[in-house]
Amino acid sequence: MPESSIDNSTGKVRVAVIGASGYTGADLVRLAINHPNIEIASLAAKTHAGKPMADVFPHLGRIKLPDLVDVDDVNWEAVDVVFCGLPHGTAQDIIAKLPERLKVVDMSADFRIRDTGTYEQWYGRPHLAADLLETAVYGLTEFYRAQLSGARLVACPGCYPTATLMALLPVVSAGLVEAEDLIVDAKSGVSGAGRGLKQGTLFSEAGEGLSPYAIGAHRHAPEIEQEISKAHGGEVTVNFTPHLIPMSRGELVTCYVRLAANKTAADLRAALESRYASEPFIEVLPEGVIPATQHVRGSNYCLINVFEDRIPGRAIIIATLDNLVKGSAGQAIQNFNVMMDLTETQGLEQQCLFP
Amino acid sequence: MPESSIDNSTGKVRVAVIGASGYTGADLVRLAINHPNIEIASLAAKTHAGKPMADVFPHLGRIKLPDLVDVDDVNWEAVDVVFCGLPHGTAQDIIAKLPERLKVVDMSADFRIRDTGTYEQWYGRPHLAADLLETAVYGLTEFYRAQLSGARLVACPGCYPTATLMALLPVVSAGLVEAEDLIVDAKSGVSGAGRGLKQGTLFSEAGEGLSPYAIGAHRHAPEIEQEISKAHGGEVTVNFTPHLIPMSRGELVTCYVRLAANKTAADLRAALESRYASEPFIEVLPEGVIPATQHVRGSNYCLINVFEDRIPGRAIIIATLDNLVKGSAGQAIQNFNVMMDLTETQGLEQQCLFP
Amino acid sequence: MPESSIDNSTGKVRVAVIGASGYTGADLVRLAINHPNIEIASLAAKTHAGKPMADVFPHLGRIKLPDLVDVDDVNWEAVDVVFCGLPHGTAQDIIAKLPERLKVVDMSADFRIRDTGTYEQWYGRPHLAADLLETAVYGLTEFYRAQLSGARLVACPGCYPTATLMALLPVVSAGLVEAEDLIVDAKSGVSGAGRGLKQGTLFSEAGEGLSPYAIGAHRHAPEIEQEISKAHGGEVTVNFTPHLIPMSRGELVTCYVRLAANKTAADLRAALESRYASEPFIEVLPEGVIPATQHVRGSNYCLINVFEDRIPGRAIIIATLDNLVKGSAGQAIQNFNVMMDLTETQGLEQQCLFP
């Protein structure tokens, strides 16, 4: 274990969670409660300011937690690290105003896209903290570990990009697949749409049925393309087609790839196995074992496997994770651990809840 | 309306359903009850022989139905048409022994594959009724209507092939897409796995999660390839990757296609719209409207739409249907109507049940 | 079949549905489409006025329907009967202003409670159409058939009261149970809460879990008590405890009753069987057969059974129905049929959709 950067006597980092009334914020709190080096100093949420957390999330009612406050009322003096679970747009404004000494783990989309033009195009507003953006580290832990250690601002990836990039980055980097022909059929549980009120996420609408959505227009597409392009060494457009599945948690991407000349599915497997051999949270499953969202629910794991395609020259890579854990709050904690030079798996030991 | 081939005074066709204790059989019965030209003469099922249908399917308990009998005890004299909902293998044996005068609508897989070698390879046993196979009409109603009229034996397509072929046949036939690069990411509700006892279809296993299955090895793949190859005019291998979704009914295929030179997504739309303009059960949705399984539940409709892919030269075709209706029992009734020169939509007027 | 009161040449009653953008309205439309004596003349909805019905309910998109209009823009000249699926409060205002010649089938709560004081107490506003209220018939079809025939205004019961009263009225009337000790543990699917946006009915909140709600405070309690008191011949307070169940449709009430002296569960069974022997939609199941919501989904049936309690002197009566059909839109159609002297089962022949 590296020497920790915690310098106070308790061995605890004082943490504020802003945007604590969303699913991502709540799952961050769930994990933080059992993290040996975290003290939850402050919980902030706009519309619910003034309420006990138990009113907003009764499942956390057994734990002594600070009441929710408006973000303007947080006592930043008593905080070391800020986790931000706000919607995009809102996040950048608030983060830009935080005292310089605070470290920030942002779970919003605001600091993921390096190019402000792309950000503006996809998020419909100019980026207002372009200088901060330059210092932000993209928090795909397994690929940015070195930069994360000691970083001030981490932009945690979206849930879909996390699963997709875990499946694709090693094989794109190694030139094992054609980067111009990547098809990502993605499936997500309904919690990915957040706790906001939308007709499409009502039980009677999303239950007992499935539908694609945001075809060719999902904001996770440019994020995926940014990292794939970097790995490929050139601009790449990726097919990314998400589907809403009648389950609360879980995410699975089925990636259809065209193999580079003379490469096989076995080559992809070997590359992924080698890349992730020492990763605590990424597992390439034994040959033939099929990833399922049920097997990662509530945990920080990402399971991957490679399958032969019946079409010659093609292969299928499948990855699955819990969208709220490895896809969001869990990865945020993992990044926090790396930033603070703590053991990377700290606080992420909970097992999958099955059934 | 063509002149019906019903020659008795009641205007009713006397129907036997064999394999009536499975989901497909039950849905056939559900539809047959309200069909103005069907009299349910006999219901057969091996393990439940002797029981009232209400014991096996309490949801049908309000209707006066014949008790289940062993298939050997059916009085074939009192039957005009047999619907067969048996598992593959079993179906061919029983159908081969039926009196010549009976017409047969088979919902099993036994007469779908034209090539006995392919059948043997995928179904693990030689085909024992090769002569009958030659006379069987593939019951994809919209594409085999002429042959269906007056046919003796109809092999209803699998649920996945029905959705997939509706999406792809017109664009493959017209040469609008590259037939060698068809990727079909398919999603199905759990009822598609039948009523047999399997660990994977228990509520606690299949609920609140999703998983791919039978990757590259699903028996609907050769069936899809048979018809696509015929439309293409040459042997084609298709990617077909099914996923099990936590819902009872419904099926959706997301087809990723490479456009032929100079063709666009709009060309695909136009071809599909033109092809299905007068079809009562196939609807190409208005541009931008996303097909969802919720919108066909319990009905015989198949909804299709085409979307642009962000990868240049590619497009996405999505089709959805209810696996037990248009994917099985409903299409069987539709084929029956065509065989018997009845109005094709007869008995299939029930609307989608939503929510 | 009695002589119908339809006097035009088409044999069709011209119907308007106001509040057509809710689940109840949509299910009414689903049933009306296939009703041989209904012509859907107008569909009204406030917020969605101007839209095609297919935009609001894509599952009805295959049917040619009038576009939604504001209720003020309905051409009442072209309407014979109005079905009203509006929220309480709104309904009475609009119904009070309808031309006298129109018949009205109201699915809201506004004309269910006979006592305006009770209405005000439970619905938080004075009743503004007390004169109309006096003429309204409570549309529990099986118990108010005589008054329904020829009625101008029918107040269809709530979903819970329908199930509860079917289970209890005959045994209370006959003095077989103690009316002062009726406990109704009720369970409903989420569609009962409507299509409005509420946090509690989001998929991620209501899914994979269950909770009681509105304990001792649900507005269906006074409605149940009104009818039970009438049957009992004296004021009665009833325990009514609803629970939200993670399913879209379906409702089941488990009624715990104390037997009158020397009475047995068998006596209750006999009374219910006798009472419902000739009812087309109410079925007392064979002894030991357990009612389940799965067996009525999408149909107009109500299934009932009686069970012995292990506590001496007690029994259990269970009833189940589909909250949107027999609990709302189906019963509305049934009442319409009776009002118009049509065959009572007309348009309600669709079978249960299982699975």
Added chain:
Amino acid sequence: MPESSIDNSTGKVRVAVIGASGYTGADLVRLAINHPNIEIASLAAKTHAGKPMADVFPHLGRIKLPDLVDVDDVNWEAVDVVFCGLPHGTAQDIIAKLPERLKVVDMSADFRIRDTGTYEQWYGRPHLAADLLETAVYGLTEFYRAQLSGARLVACPGCYPTATLMALLPVVSAGLVEAEDLIVDAKSGVSGAGRGLKQGTLFSEAGEGLSPYAIGAHRHAPEIEQEISKAHGGEVTVNFTPHLIPMSRGELVTCYVRLAANKTAADLRAALESRYASEPFIEVLPEGVIPATQHVRGSNYCLINVFEDRIPGRAIIIATLDNLVKGSAGQAIQNFNVMMDLTETQGLEQQCLFP
């Protein structure tokens, strides 16, 4: 913290889990993995002997665990405590043959019923280990803590009895309610029915619907009555009516009670609050807050609240827990902690997984 009875140098108790291939066994393993004082020494299961645990429960595949062995092949020398997750009947046979020095935490039903006649009547076979039965402690931790410390054999309560007794024991003991008129309407997720293959627990059967089951005949009834009778000081028969709910985990009991003379719902609340004030896992919620299974999923908590009934002289007590945790494996760990003089909450710190 009391002095632990662990006497080896590692501070770990070597544990065997027999019946490790069921849901209860798996959840025990999930919790044991993160328990600081448990070393999983052996996992036994009959039909799956020889397989890696990852084959049987892929969600545990990330953890190094011993392969499954036949119970006859367990090396008892290397074991200190046995957790038994076998079906009733099987459990008593195996436990009777275990070396005397082993402590046993039994999650089966075999040692719950004190009276062998009652056992035989409800379980359909004579009890074959009546002598052991006499030494068994009923593991409702909060009520048998003193006897549990140092016990050799603990019989963990059933899931339903745990919830029901938590709700009722304090108020029955204190004479606040009429013990002869206890009505328990119970609701459980499908995992309570186990991993065995049954038609009724298939996704397509149990999904999107609910049904009562085992009315008046559930084996948890005599267990509830045994403890209620003991608290009451006289034989009591209890109404216990379970319902199967379409969710995997979770259990909720709605208890309808008749108040003793001059007692109120507030008195019940006060009694429960007082009784559980210092219990780490039992929480009486603030007035008006409704217990929901979603708020305990995956955790060892039991939430309780009391509500007024509209019927004078009655009240409603509601309790909820996770059937696999506090209702089974979690309570087993809690009992283990007490038996071994470890901190009682050890290994049970995981928070509820919501959504």
